Amino acid sequence: MLPASSLAAMSSSSPVIALKEMVSRLQRETSKIQELLASLSFALRSFNNLNQFFELIPLISCRVTEAEAAALVLFRADGQARLEQLHCHASDQCPNIRAALETATRTLANSVGIMTTDPHGDRPRLEHVLDQQLQDRLPAGIQFYGTTILVKDTNLSERGRLYVFSQQPTYEWTETRQQLLQVIADQTAVAIANDEMALKLRDRQRLDRELEIGAEIQRRLLPRHCPKIQGLDLAAACRTASWVGGDYYDFIPITYGLADSQDISQGRWGIAIGDVMGKGVPAGLIMTMTRGMLRAEALNGHRPSRILQHLNRAMKADLESSHRFVTLFYSEYNPQTRVLAFSNAAHLPPLLWRAETGTVQRLDTYGMLIGLDERTQYQQVEVRLQPGDTVVFYTDGITEADNPKGDRFEEARLAAVLERACAKGLDAQALLDYIFAAVIDFIGVEGRISDDMTLIVMRVMD
Template identity: 85%
Template structure:
């Protein structure tokens, strides 16, 4: 009896079952890969520690590429390579792979002139040499593949390499595995960029805090209110363009032989305004130094010209080495005689509005910048003020303020506003606000300044 032949339905169903199993297996593998990549994306969003994220990279790389080992190598800023993480999935070659990686990176650092390898055209040579060193040190039969970790800052820079290793002869480096490795390398690049941005943000926050403290110290060094000086009405304000400014003004009581507050108010007073060339922290530091040294000189009881001469000689070595200079106008007012004696070290001359004539005069003398030449000599002059007379001290942030058309406010604009305000009979504080408002109106930038602006208003009142 002949054996029974299989039915046609059984024969035709076997390929269908095999195809279904293949499709099911591929779906499971694809689902596994998607879950692994999703886990990596979650880690990228959640981990604050970059090293924790790096630990996952070789592990997930092994699983999605079905390799036996994977390694993350990073390049430092000085051009050297460092083995960051290595993961081996049940591979007896793990010690050999680690030894090859460590030796390759170490040999590269010792043999290549790292000082000559910068972020320019020599950078690609580093990756080629590293791959070559690794190829020479891996045991025979182990194949490896790599992709670049590219971080974009000012330009696209290779910051490391992601390696996979296999000793299986049938292992195929197909397009799918290449794409998966590239996805992981790109996420690694994003993690590096995010960490560097976070570091820059923390540095910026720390710097902002230090600048805030510096600005607070500078505000405390400037007079927090105008003093009471017999026969004068005063107003003053410094509006800085940044956290710390280079403008300076001060009221210095000449207190020798004076015992109580009334005597101090009726005694002589030094009134100063200055400007350090430059802005920001360096200018603020020089301004602080100028304040301390000027006060010490003023309290010695010297005349204004002698004070500027001594100050110039004392500060010149430090200012010369910093490549910065100071303009300074120093005056001394005697309430008993209403005489204002003054000397100018290349600062913008204050404006004097005479109440009797309605005319504006410039208070100026010859003198070089503080710190330019230790042999500089300074002239001195004096003027007797009358009730209603007003003196306006200012810095170049006022006259050099420009409008959207590029036209500057200039001394003529300031003089016109001063004359208008004084003619209206404005007091010292009202005139100060009037001038600032006029500058803001002219520039169309209320509250935003490109340079520090300082005003000091001195108005003689009839006692």
């Protein structure tokens, strides 16, 4: 036998050894938990596939809370739920837990719908309904605990529920375990939010690419440069407020009745400017449709008023269904006679500066918007131009441009700018630049271009 002194020494040292072992065990448990949470954080930073990240959630939840099973349930926007992942660790109740979860999630939407039909009740939280459904379906002896996955978007929204299960009678849902499960739920919420932001970014990039392609197509449909028309100096430009605009202008060679040996610049030319109500892709599509139909009509040799009438009848149904309309000014210039014949479908009338008198007049006729009323009749007027005369075609982005005070550029100011520019003897391109500069100066550095701006300058040379 050991001496009494040795027994006394051993007896006195046992609590110390037990305490050291307890501290060592706690350190190992803490280290294990830290490693698991670190692994989860690494996965959050590294995984591009959200499903791969979801596979880790129940596994780590089991380990850090010492539960026998854990499940991740996600909510959908329509109030339904889906069992995303289930992990069972040494539990013979796994089939029963899975069956209870699948049944509870499947009936969640109906339960929420029934409960919200009560006019005297408030809309129940999805987590409370799901917990009750799960409680009713789990076998006796299985306890479960859960925490909600909340994602911050416009506000805090429930995106799912994270559960742990245990059938051990001595299992306690301690504050530490609650905190650990909440940490995992928060990491899951971050992963969901990151995935949604990445999806929105990809959608935005795809949309930007589509808009870029649409803008490129539209740029190609607009004239790349002004044609050479006998006796005319031309300049034109379109500045869109967004990727794709609704403004339209065109120069159409009318070869109908032109001799094969005759230079195309000596023949008649259609000059058009239009504006589709609205901006963006829908307006751009309608503009493209208008361009194709207008060219087809012009090449058939119809006079301007008849062309607008045909367009109005042909486009009425499509424009009405899209709740958009088109303003269009179409003119035909004959270089041999210097006669400009025109018809207007409610577009802003071009301004004609007469070199002989130094005055400005409007070129306008009666006519309704394209697509408003198929019975509309369009008038046609002819004006003979003289050397030095200048015609400016424009869209409402010019006259409706506003400055920070709320004042608009308006037609009167455009006419005054035109008079000053023409008095300087500027050519067509310099005159166009002069007008655009005046509009930009009026808007100011704090202003912005809120609508497409299109200009055509036609100057009759001496």
